[in-house]
Amino acid sequence: MTDATWITIISLGVTFLFMMGTPVLLIIFYWVVGCSFVLDLTLDNTGAEMLNVFKDGFALMAMPLFILTGDLINKSGIAKRLSDFAYACLGWLRGGLAMASLGACGLFAAISGSNSATTATIGSMLHPEMVKGGYDERFSAATAAAGGTVGIIIPPSIIFIVYGFLMNLPISDLFVAGILPGTLMVVGMQLACWIICRINGWGYLIPLQLNRVLKTAFGAWLGFFAIGLVLWGIYTGKFSPTEAAGVTVGFCIFAGLVSYPVNKIMGADKDKHISDKSFAEMFAVEGFTLPEIPSIVVRSAQISGILAPLIAVSVVMQQILSLLGAQQTIGDFVTSMGGYHAVLFTSMVIVFFSGMVLESLPVTIILAPILAPIAASVGIDPIHFSVIFLVGASIGFITPPYGLNLYVASGVTGVPYFRLLRYTVPYLAALISVWVLVSLVPDLALALLPNR
Template sequence: MDTGMLLWLITAGVLVLFVLGVPIFLVIGFWVVGASMAIDFTLANVGVTLFEGLNFFGLLALPLFILTGDLIAAAGIARRLANFAHACLSWLHGGLGLATIGSCGLFAAISGSNAATTATIGGIMHPLLVKDGYRSHFAAATAAAGGTVGIIIPPSIIFIVYGFIMNLSISDLFIAGILPGVLMVLSMLAMCWWRCRKENMGTISPLDMRNVLTTARRAYLGFFAIFIVIYGIYSGVFSPTEAAAITVGFCLVAGVFVTREIKWRELPDILLRSGQLTGMLAPMIAISIVMQQVFGLLGAAETVSAFIAWFGDGKVVVLLACMAIVFAAGCILESLPITVIFAPILAPIAVSVGVDPVHFSVIFLVGAAIGFITPPFGLNLFVASGVTGIPYMRIVPSVLIYLAGLLVAWMLIAFVPWFSLGLIPVR
């Protein structure tokens, strides 16, 4: 049997495993080992690369930012941010829905995880939304859509992974995600306002500046945590890894001694939850390095490049083709495997036609983030369903309006590089 046929059989076999629900790490791992054997690539390299792939100081930020998300939820900081967002937006149509999206943006500026953003804000806001007259499925869809910015607004777990895989500055990536994240939030706010105004959902309250100032004062811990991350990295005072460590320390002290909502006996459970997520992500990062090597030997980049060139070789055509691939992948895969599989292939192609590598990273990851609300996979839709109890298929129709707004924002981010590069110091 020739090598090509053997690779197709291995690929078909792991696709069956994926459909059957085998963890994605094992699916990719089986493919990597099988493909390595098929092309006579030494298996000793797999073990060495798995170890060396994680032997990198910058990756320490990954578990620390995951822990930060769990700490701010447990410390009550997320709830205080949500109260502030509602105080600011309650005078508009759909004020509580708008506050849900705004809360997701604020939470994302500390946590770096889409699932944590959806679960935490959805758990807080969904009962309030339903009580205020919002349709339950629309309320769940709002939390799911708002969670998409969890991996774009810094700090971002997936930006750390992308920067590591593609050898880019994580600080630059964090800064590049600020304006695109804000643009995504604004697009969802506009969609939420339009839908709520059209269907008369929610109640409108007069703007009370005293309430705004009161909730802002109570949410000062969240604002300070955001300030630590963004100012520290932007100014160069400390690296993303150091920012993560400082933020964890701050949130722990705030939760235990200031809000007093974190009890010492709860810390082991919080650490365990964070460790479980880290234990899922770290092996994926390690195996991605081996996969890149196998793809390189198989000439995957050249094959995809030839496929894209078939549509044309202009910058716009290449970008649209790359975005189409990412969008299609987002319908069936989570952001981590999308990044692991497609970033090493698509990024060099985009750079070859003149796209800045940092700009393309934002384009790529915004597309991956949109995948969190695109069926049939749509991870945030499953998270929102689990948190709210609303069936998955009831949430899907209500999320389409947010999907439309995010696609418009994605196009602006892709074809107006300033949104990604405007805040980065001259390199």
């Protein structure tokens, strides 16, 4: 049989394994190893190429640190305080709690940089409250899944780090470029949420009280400080993204360790709602003890241990695709579309459909090196295209058949995967609308960048 026949058989085989639920990492690895044998590439070469990904990858060190930050703020109770603040601001609107969960996703994303961590944390905290508040459980779970999409757009973003590493772009510029689009994504989803809740009459209203807003804002001060620390350090150039990640981890550990004894001394009741606490009780979050830190680190390491091999094997997959001529074929197809807008929207379609079947990491590693140079050749700003590319990739988190956030939300809420799909449609419409707007208005990505 010819090489093309063997590669077709291997591709069909891994597609079947994917449909049977085999993890994406193994799918890509099986395909890489099979194609390596067909193309007479040694496994030594495969191993060496995977190792080379991390030899000079200083920027990639930020990835496990931001993952650890997300786990620390969740364990310390900072994430719960941010959620309470969002509800105090939006609870007076129909669907206010659901809209607050989307706002909390944006605030959590501004510290953690992870979509799955955002969905899991906010979903596990607010889904039971939404169900108690009269929301449909399917809609509640879908809201957590949709809110998690901003986890990789609002800085700091793990996937922006990977994109900048691959395309040799300043990661700090990518982070700043994601602020306005990420905010628009949250606002767009909140608008869709408000319309759906108003039609169905979901949610109990609470009065908008300045005292409640101030209390919850004061209670969430550690979260706001962490967000401000990251953005200030990166925007002003005081920290590189990797250094910012290290500083934020150090701050969260310090805040968690100090807050625990402060709460004990004050005798604060952690089960009491924040709006019922005194200002003194709200000074410190629940915190954690020193013996708890290793378990938090291990959990973060487990997630990093999944992502790091996926990055490495996806890079090797990209090289094999290049040998097979796939990159040239895709590049020729996109280039043949014509000018600026044709290339832009063709690239967006490719990213959207790729995101339906692959996680954002392999989509980025495989397609960004193909599409980004073509986009630059027709005059699309590289930073602007990075935002367009990754917003499109983030939408894949709630598009079947893959839809990683849907699986995460299903896992933390107990709502079956297929029962969520109906309620993701309004959020998909909102996100796609924002995506198109960002692609047509470059200033939405570039306005906050210095010297632009």
